[in-house]
Amino acid sequence: MEIPLHISIVLIFSPLLLGIIGKTKAFFAGRWGPPLLQPYYDIVKLFRKGSVYSTSTTWIFQAAPIVCMAAALTSSMLMPMGGLKAPLPFWGDILLFAGLYGLARFIMILAALDTGSSFEGMGASREATFSCLAEIVLFLDFIIMALLTKKLVLSQMVGDVLSSSWHTAGAVFLLMGGSYYMVLLTENARIPVDDPATHLELTMIHEVMVLDHSGWDLGLILYGSTVKLFVLGALLINILLPSHNQSVLIQMVEFFVGMMVLALSMGVVESCMARLRLNRIPQLLMVAFVLALVGLLVVLNKGM
Amino acid sequence: MNLFLYSLIILTGSVFLILLTARLRHISSGIFLVSLMAGSVLGLVSAVNTLVSRFSWGYHLNIRMPLGEFYIGLDPLSAFFLLAIIILFLLAGIYGYGYLKDEKKNVSVHYALYNLALIALMLVVTAKNGILFLMAWELVTISSYFLITFYDERQDVRDAGYLFLIATHVGVFCLWLMFFLMASHTGSMNFDQMMLSSFPPALAGVLFILGIIGFGVKAGFIPLHIWLPHAHPAAPSHVSAVLSAVMIKVGIYGLMRLIVIIKVFPEWCAILLFLIGMISGVGGVLYALGQHEIKKLLAYHSIENIGIITLGLSIGLWGQIVHNEFVTMIGYAGALLHVFNHAVFKGLLFLSAGSVIRATHTGEIDHMGGLLKKLPWTGHLFLIGSLSICGLPLFNGFVSEWLVFRSLFEGMFHLKMNAIIFSGLGIIALALMGGLAAACFCKAFGTIFLGNSRLVDDSHVKESSWVLCLPMAILGGICLWVGLFPSTMVSFALNAASTISSVEISPLMEGTVLSPLLTLVIVLVILIIVTAALFLFKRMAMKILPVHQAPTWGCGYSDPTSRMQYTASSFAESLLRIFRNVLGFHVKGADPQGYFPKAPEVSSHVVEASEDLIFRPVFGCIKFLSAKLKMIQCGYTQMYLLYIFVFLLALLIWKMV
């Protein structure tokens, strides 16, 4: 019973994040901007269009968007949202969490190489590189959370234990949050790692990988990326939410407000920074790595 | 237990029969297939029996052997390895029969040696006596040398064979030393009696180092791995498959047996294993990224997976040292399950690589492309192998990596500060390995099977016959089965793990390991259901919406060719550039000069550090010193008589003093 509820909440609210980011960017640029529900209209429009398939492609090209969306939706099964508990938690599910996104990424890279075009090959190569580095930082963050809570279940790692140790381990949350925010930007292809608005060769990683997708495929990819943003952002919000002892409704409201603040912050970052040069992105991830490393050192220091 | 002996007898008899009927090709091939299948089935049944019933038995044979006795035994640890060995040898043998069908050479000798290698491996994992173990080890080396150098008309194959022999024998030397030290301390060569006595920490440490060198050469620890990347491409594909999948693992088996015998180790042994695991793992996959030949790439990935197995082994060893049973069991179980899983998916990958090489007559990845449409079975099975080796959910690689990760996390929770630091490093190394392996296999699968063909003329490429595809399909099926229904193999692995640490598994412990796996399977089932649902929606929509086909947009070029695609080297270049200091990555090539430049050549390659920085200088030094010693051999008999006289004089003086 919880599973359809979980999936529906995720499906309904994820594109709203993109809408908020768009409105924030427009505000900074002095425009009115597209309506808040624009991503929904985009997705529906794409679902009503036909497709053009390249003669070089195989079934992998058509399967990749489906697998991406399915992986993102399934990963939401492991993620609690405010007061709503995760439907299927189990010991060690953070590894499945990372593995599902790895599967989605693998198939997307294969789909990009499937077209036999050098554009997509370039995007695939860059995506493979940066996701390797981002994964190290992600696992370092997992190590910090595991050491703080001594648990390996995602719902319990971001739950009560974490929130009550704000007083003693607040500094660690700052560091971990900072490094996870950078991983969030990398994984979801936002500025300063990738520019989601253009299709220029110089700037893109994810946008160029899906250059040849159209119609339903593109719609599923767009939807899947919003779900991914929602679920990965939910992890951050769950860590930073102040308390978990109140009623379910208040926690849900807090959660959604937190998600909107997150989307707002991403819009601010997109408006204030330019995309980094490609060979500076490993440095950004290195900063995230060092931050997480310092957080780990602080945790170990307290343990001693 | 008798079944195992019958299987050994059948296989031994078949070796002689095949050699007898070597000229009559059809008969010898038939005998080979029948004996292989019969022996394998019997061996499999006995292995599964032992694993399910957790009962160990032994068998003595009263034949006179120099210094030792013929004492074999089957306990769950041996049975687990036997499972992997037999499955791989059976399927690779059937594949080999089809692969070598068109060869003009005499393949019967090859078949006989194949069966001999199988017998030798079965003896190695069941030997309970040190001398029998070493003799079987030698037999494995010799038979695999002949199997590897099947195409010995080629110079590089002969060189690879020599390197393999020399490297393995350096290891065997250390093993002989180790076993004799153990026997002199405990007074017997039988493993059972060795287990009863206790070893002082210093001796345990020395034995461990000898074991690491001896077994590590076989297993492929960096920097002892240099024979691997040469031997795998040189051998025929089914031999590469069993070499990588199974023969490397007996090195791991040896280490595990050593741990069983010497139960208590100092802590630095576990730290050493950790370091070896991390360096082999990350180094193996980084080198694999830089390879352009498919079998060499797969060979380096074997080194990476040995690193993962060693990581699990090391955390298990640490748990054993500090007497934490749970961490020990999970660590060993993760390592063992990865041994089996790696055997299955690496065998699958090598067999499908062989199928590709057979179809295109080249191993260079950068020349291929778009083969998924021409070789559907091979391609899709390679995809299953790639998904498994990257440790992605739904397949078996994920389950064993999940176990190893979990053992490292549990080590962090339950053990002390040193272990926390190393477990943390191990987790990060494993994450890095997973990401890099995914990148490498995207590169390999994408360049070979997707896109358009680059240089290979693929009009004459056709799919391999069913004899070649059936073993691959069975292996792929096993990958999928263990990925979706992991409980059986995990409980087998736990049984074998309990043998290593000599700890009884409690049902509570087994439940703690197995119950998350059930929920994991449920989540995976949901993944499949959601995928199927989305697929159905899309199918319904596609019936109404217009769909067109067109060639890929050529980025604005009026005459795009397939060579404009990204090649494997271009794909891996950005990653290799980040790690260029570790790998010695060079790009050679001139920029176009002048206004009407000729076609420039650009090439990139990765330097194999161990060869160039460690072994070549050392061997060069030895050669130099030996050359200096040559002057003793001057040719005059008077000088030699003088040597004898001087030596006798020295002896007399020494005795007087």
Add this chain to the structure above:
Amino acid sequence: MLWLDLALISIVFLGIVILGNNRLRTTIQLFALQSFILSLVPLMVHPGVHAMILSVGTFILKVVIMPTLFFWAIRHVSIRREAQPLISYGKTLLLGGFLIGVAFLISSRLDLPDKGISNLLVPCAFSVIMIGFLLLVSRFKAITQIIGYLVMENGIFLFAQLLLEKTPLLVEMGILLDIFVGVLVMGIVVNHISQEFDSASTVNLINLRG
């Protein structure tokens, strides 16, 4: 307690960001921010009149006067970016992380009689000193080297917070004055370097060898 921890961690955080930065304006701004947070630390450790004076003094000196001096120096010699440092930025960051680890290790082994209010004070102080030293050693432009020296001073200041009640105020103010004069002299030297060599890179100082 929480706020002190947050302040200390943000000081280290800003130090790391300075390490990875190659724009001079941003480096000076980050240093000003770091000094601002630093000036709040005495108020959190030992609130009182003594701490108030120290805080205000640090604020005026390190957040107002020195950055202004630097901005003036940059505009005067018109340099924008740092040239490629001795070791590349990625390796610098990794080395910085390693040195922070070493700092934590050292401070866990040190046998200090009075740990201070927070567990993190000593490790963070050492980390900042190490980061400052790394900046000093690995960069070519004189301005960045001065910033490195000042970051090191920040770290020493943090360490001195442990002994706040025992050091007379005069000594602290004397130290601050010392730094001020030192920076003034360095600013003049930078000016002369750039006039002489037409660039503000200290590499050219090699030409002064005998």
